[in-house]
Amino acid sequence: QALLVQSGSELKKPGASVRISCQASGYTFTSYSMNWLRQAPGQGLEWMGWIDTASGNPMVARGFTGRLVFSLDTSVNTVHLRINNLVFDDSGVYYCARDRGFGAFDVWGQGTPVTVSS
Amino acid sequence: QSVLSQPPSASGTLGQRVTLSCSGSNSNVGSNAVNWYQQLPGTAPKLLIHSQNQRPSGVPDRFSGSKSGTSASLDISGLQSDDESTYYCAVWDDTLGVPVFGGGTRLTVL
Numbered sequence: 001q002a003l004l005v006q007s008g009s010e011l012k013k014p015g016a017s018v019r020i021s022c023q024a025s026g027y028t029f030t031s032y033s034m035n036w037l038r039q040a041p042g043q044g045l046e047w048m049g050w051i052d053t054a055s056g057n058p059m060v061a062r063g064f065t066g067r068l069v070f071s072l073d074t075s076v077n078t079v080h081l082r083i084n085n086l087v088f089d090d091s092g093v094y095y096c097a098r099d100r101g102f103g104a105f106d107v108w109g110q111g112t113p114v115t116v117s118s
Numbered sequence: 119q120s121v122l123s124q125p126p127s128a129s130g131t132l133g134q135r136v137t138l139s140c141s142g143s144n145s146n147v148g149s150n151a152v153n154w155y156q157q158l159p160g161t162a163p164k165l166l167i168h169s170q171n172q173r174p175s176g177v178p179d180r181f182s183g184s185k186s187g188t189s190a191s192l193d194i195s196g197l198q199s200d201d202e203s204t205y206y207c208a209v210w211d212d213t214l215g216v217p218v219f220g221g222g223t224r225l226t227v228l
Contacts, residue, residue: 035217044120044221045155045163045206061216095162103210103217104153104168111162 002027004096004109011115012086019082020112022096027107029077030054032098035105036070036081040092050099051079086116121146122207122220129226130197138223140190140207146218147209152190154183155206157222163206167192194225202227 007021022034036048049060051070058070069082083090094112097105123141130136140152154167165174167183170190182193190207207220 045208045219047217047219062214097163100165100168102151102153102169103208104165105155105163106165106168106174108162108164 002098002107004098004107006094006096006109006112009113009115011117013118014087014116016086016116017082017084018086018114019080020094020096020114022079022081022109024077024079024098027098029074032100034072034079035097035099036068037095037097037105038092039095039111040089043092045095048081048094053079083114086114088116090114091116120221121211121214121218122209124205124207124220124223126221127224127226129228130194131228132197132199134197135193135195136197136225138192138194138205138207138225140192140220142188142190142209142218144188145213146188146211147185147190148188149212150210152183152185152207152209154181154192155208157204157206159204166205197227199227201225 003025005023010018012018030053033050033052035050038046051058060068067084072079096109098107100106151170155163156166157163171183180195184191204222204224206222211218
């Protein structure tokens with residue numbers, strides 16, 4: 001069955017960068033876009049953007065423009081999220097999620113907790 | 119501040135039917151199919167309903183979705199203890215050009 005496995009938790013200082021990985025298995029990787037979502041502690045879900053796994057074209061949500069970099073490695077069915085210039089409010093759990101179409105995210109990674117602390 | 123509005127909490131008793139609401143606007147709920155997610159504490163969200171009223175494989179038919187105008191609803195019948203979760207509505211927003219979420223409703227089963 002389709003599965004997404006993310007990299008482990010991260011502890012970073014303000015101003016640093018973090019890279020989170022998400023490896024897919026059990027389906028044709030390039031047939032579905034991959035999305036990234038964030039959940040701040042005790043808060044709801046926030047969509048950050050997506051990457052077209054067939055073309056590599058990214059789309060970053062307006063509030064994150066300039067600090068996010070999406071990339072992929074189709075040889076190992078993996079997408080990466082890099083967040084530059086971390087601030088305290090970037091703390092939370094980051095999820096990758098497969099889009100089955102029309103924003104319906106049907107397969108999710110287990111989440112990667114990121115803590116930004118000085 | 120979420121684009122979609124959901125009541126922060128709801129409750130029901132075992133076996134009861136509950137309805138969770140999600141309010142949006144013409145550019146999102148009024149124009150596109152709504153998706154619903156269930157999130158148990160400490161776990162990733164799970165797609166519960168997509169395309170307004172379609173259930174992914176494995177989701178019991180106790181869960182159903184509907185929409186009227188700019189409001190959507192998730193009905194849960196025959197409430198069970200493991201339905202105690204947070205439920206999020208989500209939909210594509212034509213004006214923003216992105217998917218938007220509600221703030222979530224935490225359902226307590228009494």
